[in-house]
Amino acid sequence: MTDAVVTTTGLTKRYGRRTALSDCTLDIPAGHVVGLVGPNGAGKSTLLQLTCGLLTPTAGAIEVLGETPHTGSPRIGFVAQDTPVYGHLTVADHLRFGAHLNPGWDKALAEERIAELGLDPAQRAGKLSGGQRAQLALTLAIAKRPELLLLDEPVAALDPLARREFLQGLMAYAAEHGTSVVMSSHLVADLERVCDYLIVLVGSRVRVHGDVEELLGTHHRLTGPRRDPGTLGAGRHVVQASHTDVQSTLVVRSTAPVDDPSWASDRLDLEDLVLAYMTAEAGADGRDRVLEKR
């Protein structure tokens, strides 16, 4: 599929003097489960809220499903950070207002999911566990049958078991209905299992984005005698470089295989790849940074 679900050009959002997202130009193709990864405060929530129309851009343009995003659209489902629900309303109340407020509401799907999850419809949403609340919020978002589903850190507050159940449920739904999904997380491990497209956002900028297979195929870790990373040649972009006295380790993006025999070349896994981009950014101010790694 080549249709883009989200197209942004020079998208920028500032809150007063703080820039939350700067000059973001992206094309997110349809039919993917897209992982939006980056450290806390990188601008993930801002990008997602711009995508669902909760925020309006300071500069640049964004088009979602071929139109300027606005809240109240039947075509976009959004699960906000911390999965807000009405604490004093019951699970059944949530499904009822979902049915009242969405013309495309899939009652059977919603009820089936609630039953599968073992949620008591008479339970007040405020009494649900974090995982159950996230599942309820996801149910509301998917039962409106959106073409694009956006999830902002949906599993951040969940324990590992609830996390896995939530992601499995999400995957099953996306695979069955072919819905495009964009999901943010600050943990690569969460996304690794479910995403086939990745956007790395660090310090309000998009560092890299692309198909996961393609990203893994074009990134290499090179180890060899110490030398200047500038001598690698054209078509090769050094993402991250670290040096000891005698040895250099480079993470390189290159479409062609690196065949220089003086380098030992390794593949990277997704987590190493993301960390390389994050560390490169952190290294820019000359300090090591402890990155979250599970």
Added chain:
Amino acid sequence: MIWLTWRQFRVQAWAAAAFAVVVAAALAATGPHLFDLYRSSGLADCTADCRDLADSFMLQADKGLTNVLYAVGTIGLFALPAVVGVFWGAPLVARELETGTHRLVWNQTVSRRRWILTKLIGVGLATVVTAAVLSAVVTWWAAPFDVANDGRLAPALFTGRGVVPIGYAALGFAAGVLIGMLLRRAVTAMAVTLLAVALIQLAVPFLIREHLVTPVTASVAFDPRQIQSMGISSDNSITVRMAAPVQGAWELSNVTVRPDGEQYRGPVDPARCGREAGPRTCNEYLGTLNLRQEVTYIPADRFWALQWREFGLLVVVAGLLSAFSLWWVQRKVA
């Protein structure tokens, strides 16, 4: 959206309805007896010099349950705008912003415009109906007391009678919604709303109301028998306070003036208005000075004109605040 608004508001709606029904039932039950007393005391048919009849009516009526009901009705109507603003208005949007549920509901297939309009109209209508019912029964029931208390144009009563309570309640609600939306914290917004409603209820009667209708200015010959009180200082200056020359009016000013039009402040003849002389000689003395009493007042028959104008003003301001809320939620809130 109507269903969700109702589901979120139904507990408060039932509470308000229960309160209104209890008050209305209590007033309806005690009303006939009250009106019997009103007629049998002769106050109902009195046209002039009714002070004694009013006193005898008050002596019979103003006690026990009736006394309690009068207090509940009056205080209830005074407090209603604040209660509505604080408990219905302020949290209406603020609580959603605080808990993040606006992000949930705005991502259903409902525009922000429809969301806020449904809330404003739905809860606003409940506010108006509650205020209208309470004010109607209290205004009807308390009418004999208002007559006995020399009219209901006095600032303390006017705010709690007729149609203005509806206007104050609507304004309190609209102010609460907007304050909540701007502050985004329910508890802070509730405190600020309480303050705002109190300020409105003080500012309108004391600063604005008197400009809404044209007052009447009357100049009557000084009649020493109408002296209510006077005070004489050691430098022989005097302040004379006269009884109101008209019944049931709202007196804006009441001054005793000299023949040249300046306010009369003395000095008095110490031999006739001094320590030794009695009040009678002083009164007679004042009667010889050709003084006049100048009164500016809003007469009792302007009660409804003033009611409707004040109501109109309050409703217009409430409407403007709501329109601003509508604009703000679509443009500035995320």
